Amino acid sequence: MRVIATAGHVDHGKSTLVRALTGIEPDRWAEERARGLTIDLGFAWTRLASGEEVAFVDVPGHERFIANMLAGLGPVPAVMLVVAADEGWRAQSQEHLDAITALGISHGLLVITRKDLADPAPALGQARERLRSTPLAGCEAVSVSAMTGDGVEELRGALTRLIASLPAPAPSSRVRLWIDRSFTIRGAGTVVTGTLESGTLRVGDRVQLPGRTVGIRALESLGQDHPQVSAPARVAVNLRDVAADEVVRGDTLLTGAWHHSEVVDVALNPVPDRLPGHLMAHVGTTSRAVHVRLLGTRFARISWRAALPLQAGDRLVLRDPGQQRVLAGAVVLDADPPDLDRRGAARQRAAELEDASHHLDPAREVHRRGWMTRHDLQLLGGSPDEVLAGVHRSGHYLIDGEVWEGWAEALRQSVAAYAATNPLRPRMPMAAAAGVLGLPDRALLAPLAEDAGLELCEGHVARPGTRPTLGPAEPGLVEIERRLARQPFLAPERQELTELGLGPRQIAAAVSLGRLLDLGDQIVLAPTAPALAMRRLASLPQPFTTSEARQALDTTRRVVIPLLEHLDHRGWTRRLDAGHREVVR
Structure with a gap:
């Protein structure tokens, strides 16, 4: 997973853009939704075509909430700077760019929004000039309309390229999690959230809060429970024996020794x-x-x-x-x-x-790379070239080159075998991989995986592009995905699903993998269907009837009713009476 923050002037469409990319409403407060104004940090996520998961920290754009904006930008490595085509560069555009420059964030995208309302070229030229002497000079730019969907797929491609340019994570480092939220869940206790920049957190770990040490009861990332979470990631940490009001935004959760x-x-x-x-x-x-x-x-x-x-x-x-x-x-x-x-x-x-x-x-x-420090070299004596010549270096270890290459090949074979026997969870746990290889220190696994052409993600190691499949049911799922790509609102009948080997268990697995959306009663669509539906519904005269929605989406009453209820639940549409709805703008 990678984490990206938004930035830009108030009402330039940051939250709307995140919603179009992810299908998740980033504004968490009722007041924010009622006013159409982001006040605090919002969070959402999606999976790109490359298989990479990306989480967004949506920051407020109004000048009164600049401290909240800085709390969102502070821990992240990349930014999506948003400028509206119909307004151009504004006061908080500059304020946010000044913060980006001060933080030294050099990885980002320039996104010109609301291209359906104005020609994006003037705003793009204006923004390019403002970025010229900043760390974002020369960054890729995309023009989009979140309402019509024009340019959204191009933005997804740009995000894929941005993610590929980010520095390699350091999952074996010590942890410093800057906390951005603290709250209580009934029956579970206190939960804190933040952007995990480096290191790994595990259920059962003892971690340091200001003035005390506490245990980790559970971990969640992108709505899923995990036994461990490795950087980079958005993470929610369920803590033992601490009240929510004892932890506040700005506190840190630490592992290892810190000055x-x-x-x-x-x-x-x-x-x-x-x-x-x-x-x-x-x-x-x-x-x-x-x-x-x-x-x-x-x-x-x-x-x-x-x-x-x-x-x-x-x-x-x-x-x-x-x-x-x-x-x-x-x-x-x-x-x-x-x-x-x-x-x-x-x-x-x-x-x-x-x-x-x-x-x-x-x-x-x-x-960051885990190579030997200058102090270690001094302890060994001699110059760095003399000490390291002909020896592989990783962390505090000097390793024979042939041994290192043997480990790399064994890791590649072990990862491939694990993926073949575990199609639903094809990424091999790091602990298992280190155990198979007999490594003297699990910290060696990160640089070893990099040299082996593998990638680390959330405490697992895998070949790049690896994604879970349904095993024997995979061909049936691929066939359904192809059908829905052609006719996105024509959900297959239950009998068709059965004939393709997709029963309730397989459908549930496909939903958990983010490849299908279940509207209930085994009515399944592609995860992108809600966003596609909104584009068509937004073009209808408002308000619209269920029948008008059915015709616009070219579907059946069996599908349109649960789909509209799904959009109501997300807050994208609003039911006015028994027969009419409207798009929430």
Whole structure:
């Protein structure tokens, strides 16, 4: 799974676009739906044609909710910047771009919406000019109409290409989950959610919250329970022995050892024209009032109350709360800096930070890939070339090249055999794969899988493009998918399903795989049918009758009634009386 945030001015169609892509309403509050205004973070997901799952964090666009927007952008690696064709670049378009620039997010898409209302070319040209000197310069652009569906498939293709460009995940790293929601489920207890950037969480793990250690009762991702979830992912964590009001947005859930900082030294990027001494700093999903002390022109010392788990390479956004404006980004160079307690110490520290800034990015790359650290090489003695020559390097291990290649081939064969015998769940659990190979450390599995041409996803390893199938019933399901591609609202009869080997169990499995939508009583359509139906229903005079909907969709009463009820339940249509409905705009 990959996670992408939206960004853009209020009422430019971010939530409508997410709804068209996923079929999920991202606005969670009744007030948001009534006002047509996103107030808090929304969440939705879909599966692309490549088989990759993508989750969206939908952020509010109104200036009053800028802190919520930053909480959504903070932990994600990529962004979908939305600009409406009929309005063009606006105030919060720039505000959100400033935040993206401050966070150093360089992976993204520019999406021009509402092309059914205006020519998208002027808005596209205007946005391209604004992006020219930012990390998103040159990013792919797509024009769409979420209401008519024009351009949505092209956007799905662009999302597939964007995902392919993202850095490789690090499922074996320690966990730092910035919490964005905390709530209670009756009978289950407290649940927290967030974007898992690195590492793996497992049911039964002991994890650290501020001031305490608690256990994981259950894990959920994209609406499904999992025994473990690996980064990158949206995850919901059901915690033991903690009340919902004891955990808030901005708290962290941790595994492993973390240094908690109240003071950090940072490089400013971009360097602002001015920087007041008192600002708000945003990192992850939290925000803190901070004191800023400049160290030369490019560096600063930032301090606050209540320590945070930070490390070199973390990015902060510095914002003026009075002007509601992003002033600068900041990259942490030192999360445990020395005191500045003597004359000239600030000037000397600025010179030290100048040197540290040149080595930050390579150091982060070393850690991300799991190669041997500089400190380890010093312990072994000799230069890096002398120590690593002719030896495979992974994590804190130096491994003979032939042994490494043998492991890679054995992993490929084990993954293929597992997929052949488990068509419904063809991805091999990482723990099983490490056990089969007899690896000395499961952390070696991630780089080994990469070298073997395999991919890791949610605690499993598989060949790229692997997707679950129904085994013997797969040909029947493929036949139904072909029929529905030609006639999307002509659901097969129950007898036809039986003849194709699709009984209740097989249909339930196909639904769980996201390949069919069950409207009840074994009336099945493609998962895209609701969105396709909305395009046609939106073109009808409003309100419309059931008969008019049936004719517009070229289907039967057996199908149209449960389909309309499904659209009502999603909030896409509204039933006015016994015979009339209207599209909710």
